[in-house]
Amino acid sequence: MTHAPQRSLQVVAHRGASEDAPEHTLAAYRKAIEDGADALECDVRLTADGHLVCVHDRRVNRTSNGRGAVSALELADLAALDFGSWKTREAWRGRDEEPDWEHRPEDREETSVLTLERLLELVSDAGRRVELAIETKHPTRWAGQVEERLLTLLKRFGLDAPASAAESPVRIMSFSARSLHRVRAAAPTLPTVYLVQFLTPRLRDGRLPAGVRIAGPSIRIVRSNPAYVERLKRAGHQVHVWTVNDPEDVDLCVDLGIDAIITNRPRAVLRRLGRV
Ligand code: G3P
Ligand code: CA
Numbered sequence: 148m149t150h151a152p153q154r155s156l157q158v159v160a161h162r163g164a165s166e167d168a169p170e171h172t173l174a175a176y177r178k179a180i181e182d183g184a185d186a187l188e189c190d191v192r193l194t195a196d197g198h199l200v201c202v203h204d205r206r207v208n209r210t211s212n213g214r215g216a217v218s219a220l221e222l223a224d225l226a227a228l229d230f231g232s233w234k235t236r237e238a239w240r241g242r243d244e245e246p247d248w249e250h251r252p253e254d255r256e257e258t259s260v261l262t263l264e265r266l267l268e269l270v271s272d273a274g275r276r277v278e279l280a281i282e283t284k285h286p287t288r289w290a291g292q293v294e295e296r297l298l299t300l301l302k303r304f305g306l307d308a309p310a311s312a313a314e315s316p317v318r319i320m321s322f323s324a325r326s327l328h329r330v331r332a333a334a335p336t337l338p339t340v341y342l343v344q345f346l347t348p349r350l351r352d353g354r355l356p357a358g359v360r361i362a363g364p365s366i367r368i369v370r371s372n373p374a375y376v377e378r379l380k381r382a383g384h385q386v387h388v389w390t391v392n393d394p395e396d397v398d399l400c401v402d403l404g405i406d407a408i409i410t411n412r413p414r415a416v417l418r419r420l421g422r423v
């Protein structure tokens with residue numbers, strides 16, 4: 148089997164270059180762009196005062212020096228927190244080499260809470276095409292507000308109504324079919340990705356929620372069930388896999404003709420693919 152460079156296989160930086168720099172911060176996304184990632188993945192949540200911020204967990208406890216649910220905090224509360232110093236401790240754990248990112252408290256903006264708006268500005272100013280895969284987190288709680296605010300923001304950047312899905316530099320991902328349905332109803336040409344963590348009998352057949360053309364299974368599903376990928380491909384769907392950090396899994400994705408690899412280590416994956 149060969150693992151030749153495959154331009155059509157997109158490398159997506161999961162929460163930024165999150166192995167090296169603190170996830171979901173400007174520092175992590177800048178590093179991913181420098182590393183050559185084709186696209187950036189981010190999770191979005193609504194603050195108590197209605198701002199979309201890039202945070203994975205329901206609470207800020209793991210990734211900041213604060214406590215509490217994102218939905219109970221206002222943007223100003225989040226802006227007072229440090230989302231960087233936890234990573235310095237974590238980045239050193241179990242590593243032989245010094246990480247090439249170091250938390251410097253004076254770089255406040257680099258490790259502050261990141262709004263989706265700021266991330267969109269970063270991507271707009273990247274100087275090359277960098278795509279964005281935005282995941283709506285726990286959208287059911289907000290009964291459509293996450294999608295509404297998201298589309299309003301994308302509209303401001305001229306990104307809500309691409310001529311076709313293929314041309315869109317932005318796609319919306321979710322584990323919630325309802326969330327994707329809301330996005331498609333308001334923005335029919337915006338591509339959507341249905342994230343799959345468990346294979347139900349219906350999904351096993353390669354079917355996706357109505358109108359969704361991209362499946363996002365975990366690497367665990369792909370490893371244990373490569374035939375599922377083949378069924379998706381036969382049904383004409385794209386397949387974007389998360390979270391692929393091991394070289395053997397990169398090779399497996401190449402062999403299966405996966406369309407996008409979502410990884411915490413974009414540089415290492417690009418190296419494995421022979422692109423750097
Ligand atoms: O890219 C999809 C992947 O991010 C889904 O899992 O928990 O990392 O958001 P999670
Ligand atoms: Ca995610």
